[in-house]
Amino acid sequence: MEQKSTNIILFSGDYDKAMAAYIIANGAAAYDHKVTIFHTFWGINALRKQESIEVKKGFLEGMFGKMMPRGAEKLALSNMNMAGMGPKMIKHVMKKHNALTLTQLIEMAQEQEINLVSCTMTMDLLGLQKEELLDGVQYAGVAAYLADAENGAVNLFI
Amino acid sequence: MEQKSTNIILFSGDYDKAMAAYIIANGAAAYDHKVTIFHTFWGINALRKQESIEVKKGFLEGMFGKMMPRGAEKLALSNMNMAGMGPKMIKHVMKKHNALTLTQLIEMAQEQEINLVSCTMTMDLLGLQKEELLDGVQYAGVAAYLADAENGAVNLFI
Amino acid sequence: MEQKSTNIILFSGDYDKAMAAYIIANGAAAYDHKVTIFHTFWGINALRKQESIEVKKGFLEGMFGKMMPRGAEKLALSNMNMAGMGPKMIKHVMKKHNALTLTQLIEMAQEQEINLVSCTMTMDLLGLQKEELLDGVQYAGVAAYLADAENGAVNLFI
Known part of the structure; x- marks a missing residue:
């Protein structure tokens, strides 16, 4: 039996959605x-x-680079962000319950050999460069996504 | 022929998305x-x-419990919420057109024996308890979701 | 071999998600x-x-009609909208990189004979009429969506 696949598009920059x-x-x-x-x-x-x-x-790419959150732990919540109090509260609760942070979830994903792909079209548009992203990240476009997803068992847009 | 399945992850707490x-x-x-x-x-x-x-x-779980909307009709719109005017306007329009409210849609779902599952990890994290949720709700984690979704015809993340 | 299908629900009115x-x-x-x-x-x-x-x-339908953005280029960003500065900045960056605007992407979709369907239930609810929408748009409800999606290779909710 062929191995099933899960293909997630992560569009959102919210901490909770990520x-x-x-x-x-x-x-x-x-x-x-x-x-x-x-x-x-x-x-x-x-x-x-x-x-x-x-x-x-x-200049504009530099501004985008400065305005956008740098790394997993800087992302905001999609909900109840309230001047940044939300993420602090939820991280406090997560720590209390020994839940993994987003950074730890990303590390686990890398250990499990999940393919972390960054969209080259977006990088072009926002002026992001490979040096700014985590090591081990792959680079591809929408065609590569579709080639995976059309045989996917679980496809989600988040 | 096997029965097809639809598996929806409802992540959002917005009235319109729900x-x-x-x-x-x-x-x-x-x-x-x-x-x-x-x-x-x-x-x-x-x-x-x-x-x-x-x-x-x-204490923190209590705060989350108080800050989060209690029940379907308390949810806000994802768009045009404008100090709560949006949900009122849309409920007014829905009533005029005899559209079902979210509460009625949930009742219909229960009558149609749709499985309403609450994520146990989230309940843990936000300190929600079974007594606070509707009767008939089931409790499960991401593994149960995946077991359903990997054979699903329609899988959506909302 | 049967032709594969991609079925996207576009729920969001954000420029970037569209x-x-x-x-x-x-x-x-x-x-x-x-x-x-x-x-x-x-x-x-x-x-x-x-x-x-x-x-x-x-009256209410008229208000909704006035409050909601009229056409692709009026949509706001889901993120970094900042009093409208975001969409301007991103359109500037898109122009610089020769990226297609949403309007151009919709035209390309029509040339590629992608089915652009508008949900009749929503139109009823918000009081939108066929005359207000682009030529060539089709009109259908959730049953038609499900008939397509249950055989879809890639189903996404955006």
């Missing part, structure tokens, strides 16, 4: 699916390194 | 699909009883 | 899929003609 994506992805990998998370638009922010990386950019 | 989820779910049930709505994160708020239920909680 | 929907749809059509975008709730705004069309409406 958590949901990675929890499902890690679950599917444990279920022995071939799993790919295709990060596009704001979803790429989850893959940014936390430190500022020196790269040459145009 | 409506969309339940309209698709009720349609799929009428289409003779086996239908499951897996409520996770803010989506669980649609399943809360409207009355305040006395349960023991930690 | 772009993502149309980019995937155009990609899938190039991949020789039968493609349908089912526009529901705020997603229908992407199909509105830009000019104001004279139609008779009730």
